[in-house]
Amino acid sequence: MSKVFRAWDVDEVWLFPASVQDFVPPGHIAHLIRETVREGLDLRAILSQYDEERGYPPYHPGMMTALLLYAYSQGIYSSRRIDRACHERIDFMAVTGLSYPDFRTISEFRKRHLGALSGLFVQVLGLCRKAGLVKLGHVALDGTKIKANASKHKAMSYGRMRGAEEKLAAEVAGWMKKAAAQDAAEDRQHGGERRGDELPDWVANKERRLAKIREAKAALEAEAQAVAGQGAGEDSEVAAKRGRKGQPPSGVPEDNAQRNFTDPESRIMKTKDGFIQGYNAQAVVDAEHQIIVSCDLTNQGTDSAQLLPLIDQIKANTEVLPKQVSADAGYASDANLKGLEEREIDGFVAAGRQKHGTAAPAAGKAKEGSRLAAMAQKIAGQGYDSPYRLRKQTVEPVFGQIKQARGFRQFLLRGLDKVKQEWVLVCTAHNLLKLTAFG
Secondary structure (H helix, E strand, O other): OOOOOOOOOOOOOOOOOOOOHHHHOOOOOOHHHHHHHHHOOOOOHHHHHHHHOOOOOOOOOOHHHHHHHHHOOOOOHHHHHHHHHHHOOOOHHHOOOOOOOOHHHHHHHHHHOOOHHHHHHHHHHHHHHHHHOOOOOOEEEEEEOOOOOOOOHHEEEHHHHHHHHHHHHHHHHHHHHHHHHHHHHHHHHHOOOOOOOOOOHHHHHHHHHHHHHHHHHHHHHHHHHHHHHOOHHHHHHHHHHOOOOOOOOOOOOOOOOEEEOOOOOEEEEEEOOOOEEEEEEHHHEOOOOEEEEEEEEEOOOOEEEEEEHHHHHHHHHHHOOOOEEEHHHHHOOHHHHHHHHHHOOEEEOOOOOOOOOOOOOOOOOOOOHHHHHHHHHHHHHHHHHHHHHHHHHHHHHHHHHHHHOOOOOOOOOOOOHHHHHHHHHHHHHHHHHHHHHOO
C-alpha cells in the first residue's frame, strides 16, 4: 500500500480573496511596524507635500514610509532590492497591502522626503519612552566609521593636485594648439564649414579632469583658510593630547590633505581594518534597552567635538538630560568634562586606553591636578564596579546590530547633509525594532 500525501495543487484558485493579515502570523514585526506607522506617527510633514489634485494618484505616503522603515529593519537598503522584496516576500506584501512600487518610485520618495523621514526619529524615540524602554539613567556614546558611496581611489592629495594641474594644463594647452593647427589645415583642404571651436573628445575629457582638480584644489585651500581664521581649535587639542605642541594653522593645505572627486565631503578615515573613504557616525545609547537617544554624523575622524552636542541633543529630543554618561578616550578633553559638570551629569570618560583584562582605563597623559587626571582616578578607584563598564555592553552592540546583523556598511547617498539624514533613518529603524520587540 502506497503512502498518502497531502495535496500539492499549485493551480488551485482561492474561493475568497486573500487578506494581507493572513500572509504572516499575528504578532509578526511586519504587522507591528505597519501599524506603528499608521497609528503612532504623525506624517503631516510628508503628506503636506502632496497638494496637487491633478495627475495619476501616487502611492500612499504612509505605505511608502512603512515600507522604507520595514526594509531598513530587515537590512535591505537598496531601492532595487526593496522593489524585488515587494514582489517576492510575503512580509513585504503585508506591509504594502499588495502594492508594488518600482525602485525609481522608492528612490525618489526617499530623496524627496529624506528630511521628514529623519524627523521621525524623535517620534519613534517618544514611543519608546512611553513604552518604558528609555530611562536615561546611564547612556553611553561612541562613533563608528562607515564607508561613503565613493572609492578611496578616487581621492587625490593637495600635493598631487598641484603637480597634476600643471601637467594637465600644459597638455591641454599643447592639444589646443595642435587642434587649432589641425582645424586650419582642414579648412584649407575642405573649406571653412566648421565653426573652428569644436574640440575632440580626448581634449574635452582632459579639460573636465583639469576643471575637477582645480575645483577640488580651490575647496581644500578654502577649508585651510577657514581653519586659519578660526585658530587651531580641535587640531591643537588633539596634538596636545598626543604630547605634541599644536602648530598654528598656516592657511595653506598640507600636501597630504585629500579630497574625493565622487563625494567631496567624505574623508579618508582610519579603522581597525585599514583606511576607508567614509564618515564618522555617532550614537548615544540608553543602557536600559539599547535605544538610541541621540545621533549625528561628521566627516571628522576624531570624536572629541561630538560629545557635548550629542548630550544637548538628548535634551532636545526628550526634554531631560541623562544622569550618567560613559565614553571612551576619544571623547576625553578638559572642555568636555567641564561641560558635563556644568550640565550636572555624572561623567565616566576614559583618559586613556583600557587594556584587556584590566579593571579601568589607563590615565594616559593626563596632567596631575587636571580634570582628566581626576576622572582617571575616579574610574580606577571604583574598579570593576564603575559605571564605565556599561559603555561597551551598551553602545558597541548597537553598532554590531546595525553593521553586522543588518548589514549597513556603506551609505547610499552622497554629501554630508544627505548622509546625516540617512544615518538618522538607520537609527530610527533600529529603535523601531526595539520598540516592536520589547514595547
